[in-house]
Amino acid sequence: MAAAPSTTIAAIASPIGVGAISLIRISGPHAIQIADMATNGAASTTIPRLARRCKTTDRDGSVIDDGILTTFIAPNSFTGEDTVEFSGHGGILVTRETLARFLECGAIHAAPGEFSQRAFINGKLDLTQAEGIMDLISAQTRLAIRAAHSQLEGTLGKRTTAARDELLDILANLEAWIDFPDEDIDPESSAELRTRVQSILITISSLLATADQGRVLREGVRTVIFGEPNVGKSSLLNQLLGFDRAIVSAIAGTTRDTIEEIINLNGIPLRLVDTAGVRQSDDIVEAKGIQRTVRQIETADLLLEIADASQPRPEEGVLPSHHATHLLVLNKSDLGEHRSWREIDAIRISCLNTSGFDQLSAKIHSALRFAEADFGEHAIAINARHQASLGLAHTNLTAALDLLTDEHSDPELAAIDLREALDALGEIPGKVDTEDLLGVIFSKFCIGK
DSSP: OOOOOOSOEEEEOSOSSOEEEEEEEEESTTHHHHHHHHHTTTTTTSOTTOOEEEEEEOTTSOEEEEEEEEEEOTTSSSSSSOEEEEEEEEOHHHHHHHHHHHHHTTOEEOOTTHHHHHHHHTTSSOHHHHHHHHHHHHOOSHHHHHHHHHHHTTHHHHHHHHHHHHHHHHHHHHHHHHHOGGGOOOOOOHHHHHHHHHHHHHHHHHHHTTHHHHHHHHHOEEEEEEESTTSSHHHHHHHHHTSOOSOOOSSTTOOOSOEEEEEEETTEEEEEEEOOOOSOOOOHHHHHHHHHHHHHHHTOSEEEEEEETTSOOOOOOOOOSOOSEEEEEEEOGGGOOOGGGTTOOOEEOOTTTOTTHHHHHHHHHHHHTOOGGGGTTSOOOOOHHHHHHHHHHHHHHHHHHHHHHOTTSOHHHHHHHHHHHHHHHHHTTTOOOTHHHHHHHHHHHOTTO
């Protein structure tokens, strides 16, 4: 773990802009003294965790703001350091002037995420909990909030730490037997070692399975709306959003670039992408838009293919390669349906009178097979960093398992893979300490006596 910072930082902790109140946070070894200089000694005479009204003043004693001051004495604060929070009026200028005064008194401006970083350095939260803070701030659905709270509570960190502790014990036993054969240490049988490693692999696999959920909760289901010109793609986007985001026109080729917006569909964020109509075009700009449509289809999670129900069914086109769920949506059902569509399985809607949208929403929801029940007891949704570390641990554990299964392999080779898996698991909560292994060996086997 890194050494505790020696500087004192300050920053505006509320959103920039005009509001009823603002919040400025100061954290570090000199937080109380710095706040005292700007508040005529109010910080050091305030009972910790008890809000107190006070005024901030400039060096000449003129009042800058009148607000509420709260102090938190280390280690009982978010960062684990002495911390002062000042809530003042929410004007942009008065908030900046108050912050400038704290900086003038000796604080330095906090870097992005530095308060959370200090909380991690001081052992107040692990890396997964720090990431959970940003997930909670950026959550766009109730499911995303639930997953973020689970991460803030340390659910992911606890599961990976438990797996790491189990692996640490396995490795300590194996390396002790390898390095100290004369210490009368009874090694576990190969079968028992394999069973324990397989148990850890099951845990890692279950966490890796949540990667898609995590991506969806953070980024949304990439939902591409595509089809021929004038079938109602932009109208569908506008109806789903509830406002006119895209230009709707009877002129073919009106949409020439992709348009993206996010909606919340029963707890699932959909990143809607309206695309240019697919057709042969000599217009250079429109042709580029169609090329972008093809690229969007190739990277989609969900494809909503829109067609005009009142017109004859077009010949089957060749879709670009994709791995997305594909739904056919027949628009303009209010104009009557052409007989060529009668036997076709599709969702029938009208963007004009909004009929069929309940069925469309239900069909999308069921097609994605993604709901609150998918989370089970704990809402865990790993991110790309977690996925990379878990994937590396899974690869190394699988290799170690193969070596442990081979009676002719050197156990030292398995120990190397186990150690690499241990480091990979430690990267998730931010606990990578090479001294841990020695600690377990000495405590359990009394080696070095």
